[in-house]
Amino acid sequence: MCDVCGCGDPEVVSVPLHERILSANERRAEHNRSHFREHGVLAINVMGSPGSGKTALLEATARRAPDLSLAALSGDLATEHDAERLARAGIRARAITTGSACHLDAGMVHHGLDHLDWESADCLFIENVGNLVCPAIYDLGQRANVVALAVTEGEDKPQKYPVMFRAADLVLLTKIDLLPHLPDVRLERIEQSLARVMPEPRLLALSARTGEGMDAWLGWLEESAHGTG
C-alpha cells in the first residue's frame, strides 16, 4: 500500500499510519453513505483513466434518461471543465478541484455535497480523478463502483491494474465506435483479461457518441436506482 495515497511504499509510511488514514476515511465514508441512504439516492463512484470517456458517458446518460433525476460531483486536479459540461447536459453538477491529489476521498465528497442540491436526485455520480490506481482504495460512501475502460487503452489493462478492476461492480467498455479502427484490439481479449481479475465479471460495451449499447447501461442504472428505496 502506498502509504497515504493508499497505493504504495511501506518504507516511508508506517503500517499504523496508513491504517489510521484509511480508517479515518472509512468513518467519513460511512457518514456519507448514511446521507445517501436517508435520501434514497444511488451514489456511484465513476472511475477510469484520464480520457476513458467518463464525462461523455454521463452527458449521454442525461440526454437519454430524461426521467432520471441526476446530480454529479466531478473531481479533477484543476479546471471545472467536467462539471460545466455536465451542467450543460442538464445534470446538477459541482466540481471538486483536488489541487495535486490523485483521487477523491470521503471528506472531499462530503464537502462537495454541502454545495450541491443532490438530495432529490435519483442518482448521484461521483466522477473521480482520472486514474486507474489510487481512487480504487478510497471508499467515498458510494453504493456502486463503475469503471470506464476505453477500447483505445488496449487489451490488458484489467490485469495490469487489478486493484481497480477487482473493486468494480460494473465495467463499461467505452468508445466502441473506434473498434473498427483498432486492428490490434479484440473485444474477447479484453473480456478474458477482465475475467482474470474481476470476481464476477460484468462488462457492458457502449459508445456515448453513437448511442450503441447505451440502453443496457441505462437499464442497469434504472434497476439499481429503483432498488435504493
Added chain:
Amino acid sequence: MCDVCGCGDPEVVSVPLHERILSANERRAEHNRSHFREHGVLAINVMGSPGSGKTALLEATARRAPDLSLAALSGDLATEHDAERLARAGIRARAITTGSACHLDAGMVHHGLDHLDWESADCLFIENVGNLVCPAIYDLGQRANVVALAVTEGEDKPQKYPVMFRAADLVLLTKIDLLPHLPDVRLERIEQSLARVMPEPRLLALSARTGEGMDAWLGWLEESAHGTG
C-alpha cells in the same frame, strides 16, 4: 501534496513527513543520476495515462533506430507484459512490478538497474506506471521527462493534469492515425491546452502504428543521446 504518493491530503500526513519522503527519494535519484552520467546513458522517464501508447512507442522506436542501443525498465502494478513486449522488439528490458504502488520511485529504479545490463546502452527508457498524476512528483534520476498523450484522451488533459505537463521536457501526441475518426478532437485545441501549462511547449505528433511523425521523435532522441557524452 498527497502526502506520500506526493499528490494529496495535508490532513493525514504532515508537511515534515512529506518532505522527508521526497528528500529521501531525491537522494536516491541523485545516486541513480550519477550512475547514468558515469556511463553516458541518456535516462528518460516515460510517463502517460494507462493506454496512452508508451510501450507501442518504445517498440516502434526500437524497430526504427537499429543504431541506437536501447535498454528499458518497465513499471506496472502487475504482469510483466510490457517488459516482454519490449524484449521481443529487441530492447534489453526488465519489469518493475509495483504491487499496488501508483508510481515508480528512485529506489525501485535502482533495484531494477541491478538486474539489467544497461551500462552499455545509449538510452535507458524508464517506462513509468500508467498514471497522469503521481509519477510526475518522483525524481528517478532521469535526464528528461517524456509524456505520451493519446489523441483519444481528448483535448483538455494538459490543463486538467498540470503537474505532469509542467514537468515534461517533451510531449508526444500519440495515435494520430485515429484523428480522422475523432470528430470532437482538434489538434490545435490540444496545443492550446498544453501552451497554458507547459512553460516551453514542445509537442511532437506521431503514430507508432503507421510511423507518421516517428522521424522527428527519433531525431530528438538521437540529438539528446549524443549530448550525453
